[in-house]
Amino acid sequence: MNEYEFLDDINFDDFVNKLDQLEIRVDIDTSERLFKALTLENSSKLDRLTFEIFIDVYQSKEAELKKINRFLPINKLRTIEFSLKVSPYSVVPNYGIGISVLTQKCLYFLEQGTNKRKVLTELKDIISIEKTQYSKGFFQSKPALKITTISQVVYISPDGEVSVWYLLLNELCSSFRIANETKDSSLIQYAAINVLLLDSLIQSGLNSTTNHSEDLERSIKYLSFYTFYKSDSTRLQMSTDAKKILHLRINPSSREYTSQSVESMIYVDIERYPTVWCAIGNRIKIFDAITWNDEIMDIKLETKITCLLHEPLNSKVWISTLDKYFYVMDVLTRSFIRRIQDHTDVIINISLFKKIDKVITASSNGEILVWDPEKIEKKDTANLNELFQNKSKLAEVTTSRNYLILTSSSSIEILDEKLQYKETIKFKIGETYEKISCTCVSYDKDSDDEFLWVGNSTNGIVTVWNLNRFELVMRIGVEECNGYRSFLCVDDFIWAGSKDGRLMLFSSKYYECEKSFKAHKDTVRSLCFVEYNKFVISGAGSRDGSIAVWRSSIINRKTIAGSIGKMLSPENK
Template sequence: SQDQDTTHHDNPMQAVTELCFYTRYMKEKRHELPRETLETLVNRIDPCSGESLRQTVQSLLYTPGDPQQHVLPRLWCGMGDGKIKIFDAMAWNLESHFIQTKTAVMCLADVGGRQIWAGSYYIYIIDVQTLRCNRAPLTDHADSVVSIVVVNDGRYVYTASADGDILKWDVQTITVVDKCREKIKDLRRLKFYNGFLWCGTKVAVYRIDLSGNLLQKYPLIQSKAVKAGEVSPEIDSFHISESGEIWAGYRRSGIILIWDSTQGTLKEIIDIPKCEGISSIVQQEQKVWVGSKDGIIHIINTETRKVVKRLQAHDDAVRALCCAQNRYIISGAGSRDGRIAMWSSTDTKTASGKFILDE
């Protein structure tokens, strides 16, 4: 069977279940990818290789490296079992060393090119040269850390936890220097744009100042475009585009709301047909890549608002998307798939087709 999953089960019924899954997988010809997908797909790697159970790829981060400091380009993968797995982004070999955290690694951030901050139940700080945590985890949050954003050229870091707390850190001293006054209920994502913090919750996106004062609310709406049966829509992910538009995806349908971040007005509603829910969003130039719960990546032109490409990416939800040097998009999937795919963000490839980031 694929990835030899049946060899890891002492339970015969579990082994039979795995075999039936792969028999159906081949019978449905799901291994035969559509032409559009094959033309865009550059490479696939498996961070779960050698593991007894497949895990969700919760977060991804590409770092370009520093030749002067002998630091290679790397892909950092935050996994559902709390491991942080690291790939050499030149040859795509998995580093033998990994970091083990307490719970799922929900977010990763490059801080000044010297440290990687990883958000789990605690915050782990990894040295990019040694690939080790040189200090004890930061335990200031009382709940899982869901987002880490870097501001002021790496001088400060804001971290957000699921209980709504937002902390400001001084990177040089690794100490909390401020805390937002109000908790943000149902906080799921935190972003920094145009001098403000933007908080994604289940029911709205909020713009707050750096002290935590609420300045603007961008709420969900009930519209005719919302699919029948979606009684209480929720936001699962959002993105702020280069032009200042807020793109927020619904958790259980293909609805994307687009607001003007300065005026606070709803500009447009996009309804992606046959989409089970939006799980991740990232932008590369004039294209927004939207990962869905059914494993499809929809590429939307920011000007026409049309889906220009549909990629059959994974066999589970696209949980993580990240950019690599403005030429590639990298996606990671839920535990039924557990793989990572690299995609060309342009319509051309090198003659060799090799995924090289240091050209």
């Protein structure tokens, strides 16, 4: 036991490090639940003996499961099926005596002697699980499980482990129900990890020298996360509007210890292979935009990534990081072409100004650099603070057909393609300046006008400006919003992500917020449009860390009829 030997009891941080050293890969939330299950929350430290017994049991079961994996079906898809629980002596009516095998997808039976595999049921088809006494032929008065599925009733009697199997099956099946409700398939993988840990927790708890043996039932509840999550109906509620358009959820941090904020996302079409590049922490994860499987290898940088830009004409991706660098990568080869540090502050935005076919990089101290995207050469520079004596930090840069739009906390400066001043838009009500957080531009084909949509960082007010005449068109108020974080224009709708995890859909024609619904448990930090299949993707802050994929193609006024936004007077500029 030298590989995890230590002299003293261990605190939570040491516990996490030990698990990592032993290659027991669990996220922070699961680690906390396991620590509570082993200590019963009676102490801030876990005693050495309990930890050693638990690890011995876990590793013994892991070795047993690996032997069984070779009997599982070969999966042609990218996802891997692996065994979670094995009972070497099980009785199954109509099949006889053999081995029961539970995976994250199916319940299997291996015939005794031949190990011929039979599928008893897929877990997604299970309706209910009951403890019972099955009496038929040689199977009289034997404790068993009655598993009711959508097409049949299955009985299994794992020798001496009916109660254990009941707990493990309930945990997995509960995760299937929740995953179906929330369209988040990653929950099943988390539940599978819970099952592995639960099995070892129960067996180690039968040893009277372990701490959790004092109250094993209570210990089990800590790890039966999805079983009890299921019983809390309020946590499963999704609005009708969200259910209509939600395609699926993805957890880009599923193989990580902690969830990361989804800082930036871009759509990249690689020779008719649609992909979504997602920046989390110092990594870029790349997802197939058809299957939504992620590529095995991530792109890693030295520091946190702040923003991404796809420049399609030259097949390049521009990447900025917290250390004031930006990188230019070839899309096809995934190799870095250049690493540049010309900014003196953190780069907060990279934009493509299509009118002049140039890439714009901007830093928070107001530096604006203009780049030739083909040669990656600097062509022009400007400084917001020097031009306008504006001491506010630059927050965002947006481009329209004709203008470069520079956003600070209380005003917007508009420049033309030569970086010459055109207009200043200030946001003031009475003596109070509004705080700006994000912007986007919409286009009206009938009038050939462009409109700038501006979100407030502290309340639900959105202002709309005509960029052809620099006039305030409309102010819209959404009471349930406490501030905006991200905007995206898709067809006739503005998708707005709020600081409290809501998505709001504004009609760009009628200047109304037509629907608002809860999308994430944290701020909607980024939005992206996938042109290939007309999906809108929202990325959340670290307390959620997920990506939600929404079907924008079914959005129309009939689908989400009913304005919830209040039109306010456009008089106050």
